[in-house]
Amino acid sequence: MLRNFMKRPEAGAFAAFVITYLFFALATPGTGFVSVNGTAGWLNLAAELGIVAIPVGLLMISGEFDLSIGSTVGASSMILALGTNQYGLPVWPMVFLALAAGAAIGLANGLAVVKTKLPSFIVTLATNFIVIGATMGISRLIANVTSSSIVASDSAKFVFAARWGQANISILWWLLVAFIGYRILSRSIFGNWIYATGGNLDAARGAGVPVQRVKISLFIATGLAAALVGILQGVQWNSGNATYGMGFVFQAPIVVVIGGVLLTGGYGSVTGIVLGTALFGVISSGIFYTGWNTDWIQLFLGLLLAAAVLANNYVRRLALSSK
Amino acid sequence: MKLMKSVLAAAAVTLGLGATSPALSNEEGPILVVSGPLSWPFFAAVKKGFDDAAEIFEVDYQYIAVTDTSNMTSDYPRLLQQAISREPRMLLVGEFFPDGMDPLIKEATAAGIPVLIHNSGQTLWEGNGSIGFVGEDPYQMGYKAGQIQAEAGVTTGLCFNQVPGNPTVEERCNGYVAAMKEAGKETVYQTIGTGDATNPQAMTQAIKGSLQANPQIDGIYTLNAVPAMSALRAVDEVGRKGEIMVGTADLSNEALLAIKNGDLAFAMDQQPYLQGFMSIQIAHQYLNYGLHPIGHVKTGPLVIDSSNVEETLKVNKEHAGVRGAS
Numbered sequence: 001m002l003r004n005f006m007k008r009p010e011a012g013a014f015a016a017f018v019i020t021y022l023f024f025a026l027a028t029p030g031t032g033f034v035s036v037n038g039t040a041g042w043l044n045l046a047a048e049l050g051i052v053a054i055p056v057g058l059l060m061i062s063g064e065f066d067l068s069i070g071s072t073v074g075a076s077s078m079i080l081a082l083g084t085n086q087y088g089l090p091v092w093p094m095v096f097l098a099l100a101a102g103a104a105i106g107l108a109n110g111l112a113v114v115k116t117k118l119p120s121f122i123v124t125l126a127t128n129f130i131v132i133g134a135t136m137g138i139s140r141l142i143a144n145v146t147s148s149s150i151v152a153s154d155s156a157k158f159v160f161a162a163r164w165g166q167a168n169i170s171i172l173w174w175l176l177v178a179f180i181g182y183r184i185l186s187r188s189i190f191g192n193w194i195y196a197t198g199g200n201l202d203a204a205r206g207a208g209v210p211v212q213r214v215k216i217s218l219f220i221a222t223g224l225a226a227a228l229v230g231i232l233q234g235v236q237w238n239s240g241n242a243t244y245g246m247g248f249v250f251q252a253p254i255v256v257v258i259g260g261v262l263l264t265g266g267y268g269s270v271t272g273i274v275l276g277t278a279l280f281g282v283i284s285s286g287i288f289y290t291g292w293n294t295d296w297i298q299l300f301l302g303l304l305l306a307a308a309v310l311a312n313n314y315v316r317r318l319a320l321s322s323k
Numbered sequence: 324m325k326l327m328k329s330v331l332a333a334a335a336v337t338l339g340l341g342a343t344s345p346a347l348s349n350e351e352g353p354i355l356v357v358s359g360p361l362s363w364p365f366f367a368a369v370k371k372g373f374d375d376a377a378e379i380f381e382v383d384y385q386y387i388a389v390t391d392t393s394n395m396t397s398d399y400p401r402l403l404q405q406a407i408s409r410e411p412r413m414l415l416v417g418e419f420f421p422d423g424m425d426p427l428i429k430e431a432t433a434a435g436i437p438v439l440i441h442n443s444g445q446t447l448w449e450g451n452g453s454i455g456f457v458g459e460d461p462y463q464m465g466y467k468a469g470q471i472q473a474e475a476g477v478t479t480g481l482c483f484n485q486v487p488g489n490p491t492v493e494e495r496c497n498g499y500v501a502a503m504k505e506a507g508k509e510t511v512y513q514t515i516g517t518g519d520a521t522n523p524q525a526m527t528q529a530i531k532g533s534l535q536a537n538p539q540i541d542g543i544y545t546l547n548a549v550p551a552m553s554a555l556r557a558v559d560e561v562g563r564k565g566e567i568m569v570g571t572a573d574l575s576n577e578a579l580l581a582i583k584n585g586d587l588a589f590a591m592d593q594q595p596y597l598q599g600f601m602s603i604q605i606a607h608q609y610l611n612y613g614l615h616p617i618g619h620v621k622t623g624p625l626v627i628d629s630s631n632v633e634e635t636l637k638v639n640k641e642h643a644g645v646r647g648a649s
Binding site: 045236247 | 361362363364367371390391392487512513514515516517518519520521522523524525527528529530531532533535536537549552560561575576577643644
């Protein structure tokens with residue numbers, strides 16, 4: 001049974017998560033890192049990243065990248081801000097407009113990738129600049145600002161920014177996205193298509209998998225998820241900002257890879273991505289509970305990430321080699 | 324072409340025009356502005372100042388800035404170099420990264436391009452041949468914040484820097500730490516990973532962690548309005564609202580409302596709009612009449628606290644972008 005578990009993509013991430021969590025639990029005695037509030041803290045952090053990381057992971061399993069998620073987060077928060085604050089429009093239609101914009105950016109990415117056959121790494125990197133540039137340019141034309149307040153209704157505040165104690169509702173959104181991602185990847189034909197597309201594109205096409213549709217759908221999903229995060233952050237902080245989300249551009253692929261997804265596609269699991277994201281949340285929040293000199297934080301973060309990926313790789317090879 | 328220029332220059336010198344009418348040196352070139360990234364609400368307000376003054380004084384100018392803020396230390400000298408090679412009529416520069424930018428400014432002034440520094444570079448403008456400086460001293464801004472907190476009885480102050488590696492911003496923390504130390508107080512200097520500079524959630528969790536690890540902290544100074552909001556949430560989450568004094572550099576509507584509610588103690592305004600507006604005004608007067616202020620024009624810090632927050636909020640509502648974020 002253990003052997004079977006070890007063969008799963010998330011085994012390495014699980015091991016790395018447990019070790020890292022124990023490390024921080026022991027290194028930060030009496031600071032409340034393991035308390036309910038401390039846990040809510042790293043979960044809040046992981047949830048926002050996790051919501052984009054799951055569709056990004058599915059997309060990477062299908063063999064493509066999406067680096068435009070960062071600017072999509074900022075764009076959707078600014079759509080909410082400009083609509084509600086500058087034009088005084090109600091928040092809900094703006095929420096749907098922001099989601100539609102995210103989906104449209106995803107659709108544009110998907111079409112560009114399948115029509116031009118250019119690497120999605122480059123296509124979406126270009127989109128990332130185009131979207132943040134357009135967001136800033138348009139925001140300035142409309143309101144002469146690149147960050148603006150958001151006026152949200154009580155219902156919108158509940159759906160996107162409710163809190164129980166110190167736990168944000170974004171954690172529930174993360175679980176919902178994870179559940180949907182899991183159902184799609186592991187319990188549907190579409191999931192098989194995703195694996196097939198990323199595993200061997202020509203073979204998949206030969207077997208009748210609509211590879212273009214798979215890729216375009218997944219690009220739309222990443223755009224939607226990024227827009228959702230922009231809405232969550234915007235409503236939570238009462239303001240939109242064109243630069244929100246820029247950190248996710250690389251953090252999302254990082255947690256996906258920690259979670260056991262192969263950079264080359266065709267292999268990975270939603271559980272692994274969730275664990276990878278949780279690991280990232282624990283590291284980047286826990287490190288501050290140690291009270292160490294924060295100049296070293298990125299060095300430490302980098303080392304832990306490298307260790308996590310190596311452990312991941314090692315566990316997987318060990319599991320696959322021995323009968 | 325080169326010969327032509329030297330002949331003209333010689334003629335100008337003989338006619339006694341060389342020193343008094345720099346405006347005649349290159350009348351055709353544009354006024355170029357090398358300034359901060361417009362994704363920052365702060366520089367949005369600076370640009371609004373440039374725009375308004377340009378309209379009033381009927382000056383054409385071009386704003387040059389980075390869009391990707393991850394490599395600013397090397398990108399800014401490059402942008403400046405490109406601007407100089409266009410032989411501008413006048414150059415208005417934010418000297419954010421002196422190591423790379425100062426030698427270029429010296430080259431420009433040596434070549435006869437009039438340069439005016441704004442925002443950053445207040446200790447350098449005299450040495451590099453610029454005609455003046457409009458802006459604030461980041462060290463003094465931090466120092467003032469430290470003084471305010473020390474006087475209010477803060478014993479351990481945390482300076483939270485969300486953009487480690489930016490020398491100008493870091494100076495604010497240096498000033499804060501110096502003022503606190505002088506008053507015999509303890510300080511903690513905290514940074515965050517560069518990928519999280521625009522993630523308010525990550526900043527909240529970072530500050531929360533530090534507050535948990537170091538319960539003596541009873542004062543926080545942030546270097547921008549967004550981390551100020553994160554700091555307020557972190558204070559709330561560790562259950563120490565009212566016990567920890569939070570102050571910030573720079574403004575936003577959110578920050579102003581928090582001052583009004585009594586959650587945020589103060590915000591330091593370096594009045595970015597004035598930096599842009601006065602730069603164009605000085606450029607206009609210099610190019611046309613050879614006039615300019617002597618010494619540097621200080622635009623900050625103006626301390627905004629409960630005494631003047633209402634007025635500031637009103638301006639922010641009526642004139643979006645003048646005081647920073649809206």
